[in-house]
Amino acid sequence: MIIIAVSSQKGGVGKTTLSINLAHSFARSGRRTLLVDGDPQGSVGLSLTRQSRNLTGFYDFLGDTSLSVERLVVPTRLATLALVAAGQGSSYEVAAGGYGSSQQRVSEFFQRVAGLEYEICVVDTAAGFFGITAEVLAASNGVLIAQQAEPLGIRSVPKMLESLTRMRAVNPRLRVLGVVLTMVQANLPESRDAAQALRSILPEGMVLRTVVPRDDLFIRASARGLPVGAMEDGAAALGNFERMRAELDAKLAGSYQEGIA
Amino acid sequence: MGAVHGWMDESEVRRLAEGLMAAAPVANPSGYDSDFVGFAELDESPEVAEEAWQGAPTASQEVADAPQAVAGESQAVVPNLASGALARASERAREAGLLRPMVAAAEAPAASLTDRLAVFCGWLTSEFGASEVYLVDQEGQVAFDGLSQSKGGEFARKLARAACSASREAAAGALSAPVHLKLGHGSTLAVFPLETSQGVMVMAALVPAAIAPAAHGGIAAELAKVLGDERRV
Numbered sequence: 001m002i003i004i005a006v007s008s009q010k011g012g013v014g015k016t017t018l019s020i021n022l023a024h025s026f027a028r029s030g031r032r033t034l035l036v037d038g039d040p041q042g043s044v045g046l047s048l049t050r051q052s053r054n055l056t057g058f059y060d061f062l063g064d065t066s067l068s069v070e071r072l073v074v075p076t077r078l079a080t081l082a083l084v085a086a087g088q089g090s091s092y093e094v095a096a097g098g099y100g101s102s103q104q105r106v107s108e109f110f111q112r113v114a115g116l117e118y119e120i121c122v123v124d125t126a127a128g129f130f131g132i133t134a135e136v137l138a139a140s141n142g143v144l145i146a147q148q149a150e151p152l153g154i155r156s157v158p159k160m161l162e163s164l165t166r167m168r169a170v171n172p173r174l175r176v177l178g179v180v181l182t183m184v185q186a187n188l189p190e191s192r193d194a195a196q197a198l199r200s201i202l203p204e205g206m207v208l209r210t211v212v213p214r215d216d217l218f219i220r221a222s223a224r225g226l227p228v229g230a231m232e233d234g235a236a237a238l239g240n241f242e243r244m245r246a247e248l249d250a251k252l253a254g255s256y257q258e259g260i261a
Numbered sequence: 262m263g264a265v266h267g268w269m270d271e272s273e274v275r276r277l278a279e280g281l282m283a284a285a286p287v288a289n290p291s292g293y294d295s296d297f298v299g300f301a302e303l304d305e306s307p308e309v310a311e312e313a314w315q316g317a318p319t320a321s322q323e324v325a326d327a328p329q330a331v332a333g334e335s336q337a338v339v340p341n342l343a344s345g346a347l348a349r350a351s352e353r354a355r356e357a358g359l360l361r362p363m364v365a366a367a368e369a370p371a372a373s374l375t376d377r378l379a380v381f382c383g384w385l386t387s388e389f390g391a392s393e394v395y396l397v398d399q400e401g402q403v404a405f406d407g408l409s410q411s412k413g414g415e416f417a418r419k420l421a422r423a424a425c426s427a428s429r430e431a432a433a434g435a436l437s438a439p440v441h442l443k444l445g446h447g448s449t450l451a452v453f454p455l456e457t458s459q460g461v462m463v464m465a466a467l468v469p470a471a472i473a474p475a476a477h478g479g480i481a482a483e484l485a486k487v488l489g490d491e492r493r494v
Contacts, residue, residue: 065402103406104403104406107410138410139410154269155269157269157274158269158270158273158274158277161274161277161278161281162277164281165277165280165281168280168281170409170410171410172411173410173411176281176282201269201271201274201275201278202274202275202278203275203278203279203282205282206278206281206282
């Protein structure tokens, strides 16, 4: 099983949108995919289910050793896609399970998910690289960074790179799959310039060719509890995420050859 | 683009990014480096065992004899932490005012079990140079996990849990045998049981050299103090 954490330095940059639609794309390719809501805000659940507030989920598992992962998995209409909500125990983050105990439980969670024979596990994480997000990254194979294509968003890039460098010291096998530019506005010079600046500064191949545009389609899809690819007018957006998934497949294939994944 | 380039140290950003895109060096898939030679040899001569233990004053002696020295000692005791995991645990304990020479559990400020175990691990680091520590109780429940996520760390966890099972199945009063695996130059994985009145706990620790069996009792005693087990002191 490949665990891909979707992370960012700042909040509100489109991690949840990216996580949902990427997981949907992986599942559409025929791979059994589990989407995990690792954000105490429960954004994935809020976007995809009406009853997310009542669902037992990831944070409940961290705080309750009697819970089984099977109990947490919520199937979707796509047979190859299931999700685990954030759960009711999101106060776990605040109460602090104590260093050492949470890492063990996070690792156990992924071990048990692997035992359910999922091929891909996409984890939507809370913003920043500390707390449970750090524990998730410590257990992940790869990380995808959502980066807002706006001047103010770009300013968080140095901090993001420093945080990731520290995470790699903890988990040397963590592969930085790339930076995904989100909320790109092609008709706004400042957004275009920010995207171009990032591509020019970062090494070739680090910023994915496929970007996520700012589009009210994502808001409408979230209101209906659907990935954008399932919307009537979502064909173009679906194609976009399929291209992104193909880019990631190529990177993951390279990881296999290196013996990392 | 000027608005972005003007405030960013582009060369530093690029350096960090290139470091991240490069494959991280991994010694070998087993988690052991090319110096792995197998089981470590213990020098079990009485002199070595005695030196290993008597050279380590207990915290209660320091507190009783030299309060000022204790304050300075607490700084000297701050270990050279090789493991990021243990460094974070010790930092949490330090911030909580817990990382100081061991005092009797009754005198220590109230703290969570994890924080108290972090203090114990900090003591192990200062006395034996432990860089990663893992503690599991006789039921197989993890009490503290400071091991890395590498394959070596996973192997150490499995070894500790196996030792736990062995202790449970052993005849009454018997314990699983200590294991020391030399992982490389200056690196040994030590796995051995510690008896407490709450049952056997198994410790796995990455140490510079094997820990002599004669020292295990003292380690168990320090663990007992942390667990508030005055009956075993």
